[in-house]
Amino acid sequence: MSKPVLVSGIQPTGRLHIGNYLGALKNFVALQNSGKYDCYFFIADYHSLTENFDPQQKQEQILNLAADYLAAGLDPKKSKIFVQSAVPESVELAKILETVTPFGELQRMTQFKDKASTQKENINVGLFTYPVLMAADILLYDAKFVPVGEDQLQHLELARTLARKFNTRFGETFPEPQAVMTKTARVMSLDDPSKKMSKSRPGGCLFIDDAPEIIESKVRTAVTDSGNEIKYDPKNKPGISNMLGMMSAVSGKSIEELADGFSGMNYGELKHSLSDYLIEYFAPFRKKKLALIKKPVSLKSALRAGASKAKKSAEKKMAEVKKKIGL
Ligand code: AMP
Ligand code: TRP
Numbered sequence: 001m002s003k004p005v006l007v008s009g010i011q012p013t014g015r016l017h018i019g020n021y022l023g024a025l026k027n028f029v030a031l032q033n034s035g036k037y038d039c040y041f042f043i044a045d046y047h048s049l050t051e052n053f054d055p056q057q058k059q060e061q062i063l064n065l066a067a068d069y070l071a072a073g074l075d076p077k078k079s080k081i082f083v084q085s086a087v088p089e090s091v092e093l094a095k096i097l098e099t100v101t102p103f104g105e106l107q108r109m110t111q112f113k114d115k116a117s118t119q120k121e122n123i124n125v126g127l128f129t130y131p132v133l134m135a136a137d138i139l140l141y142d143a144k145f146v147p148v149g150e151d152q153l154q155h156l157e158l159a160r161t162l163a164r165k166f167n168t169r170f171g172e173t174f175p176e177p178q179a180v181m182t183k184t185a186r187v188m189s190l191d192d193p194s195k196k197m198s199k200s201r202p203g204g205c206l207f208i209d210d211a212p213e214i215i216e217s218k219v220r221t222a223v224t225d226s227g228n229e230i231k232y233d234p235k236n237k238p239g240i241s242n243m244l245g246m247m248s249a250v251s252g253k254s255i256e257e258l259a260d261g262f263s264g265m266n267y268g269e270l271k272h273s274l275s276d277y278l279i280e281y282f283a284p285f286r287k288k289k290l291a292l293i294k295k296p297v298s299l300k301s302a303l304r305a306g307a308s309k310a311k312k313s314a315e316k317k318m319a320e321v322k323k324k325i326g327l
Contacts, residue, residue: 003038007143009047009084023150080306090140191222244258
């Protein structure tokens with residue numbers, strides 16, 4: 001029996017923050033190491049073109065994300081790790097899936113609405129059809145599982161809808177993918193815990209390759225809540241709850257256990273402890289990343305090898321899809 005396919009990707013748009021890590025990348029590594037899945041992890045460079053970008057920096061951003069993947073523990077021997085545009089079949093499939101995508105479904109997408117409001121001067125059609133390409137990335141490999149943060153659930157729901165619509169119209173072709181989420185599927189911003197941490201607002205981000213002194217100062221100055229009691233209550237204490245969530249994810253201790261341990265202590269003590277945990281947790285990652293980034297040639301060759309494996313499945317699937325629709 002072949003293993004179920006698991007697919008995910010991250011856009012090469014800047015440094016990874018702890019939301020990307022705890023919501024997605026950490027889970028990629030655990031799922032890969034479980035040995036239960038046939039894993040595909042890619043660098044979503046086509047998707048990243050929908051935001052404002054500098055072509056001079058794109059290759060560097062791609063290699064930087066490849067170094068993040070490997071430093072975090074993704075292993076080219078265990079997973080197919082590649083750049084999305086090295087397997088352009090996803091774009092071909094997206095073109096076909098567009099024809100079963102209701103316009104209204106795309107108009108409802110909250111990420112489109114958010115991005116359209118933050119990049120008013122660049123509301124491009126690629127931003128609008130972004131979720132269809134994401135569905136193609138998933139369906140192209142017959143994925144059953146897709147590890148993502150909470151903000152991607154609406155897009156995943158569209159992928160399920162498109163699989164169903166295609167299957168109904170042209171015969172059983174795609175399995176319906178399902179999301180795999182972590183406990184920390186939504187990490188909030190350090191400077192405003194009512195908003196999610198996002199690369200588009202770097203001021204509130206803790207980057208996973210931040211130097212120890214930067215981590216310390218960002219955590220020390222993070223916005224907390226009124227009152228002085230330490231307890232887990234995301235509604236009334238979003239700042240403190242966000243910190244307890246991050247601490248739980250990097251310490252392996254439960255939120256309840258941590259909240260009990262900190263009862264009676266003040267916010268300063270919680271912050272101090274959180275920055276210690278974070279610095280210790282990310283130290284090996286930083287070291288590995290620094291070493292990997294110095295070897296662009298070997299990063300590129302790992303990505304090429306991953307792409308050639310992914311391409312085999314992609315070509316096979318596209319032949320099946322084209323046959324079904326009469327092309
Ligand atoms: P992106 O940088 O938009 O390509 O996102 C990469 C992954 O990180 C996706 O699976 C997102 O769902 C996840 N992610 C992004 N921001 C957060 C956040 N603040 N909390 C949890 N997960 C997140
Ligand atoms: N849209 C995803 C994000 O912003 C990245 C992505 C593109 C993706 N294609 C995908 C994630 C396919 C999972 C599966 O995070």
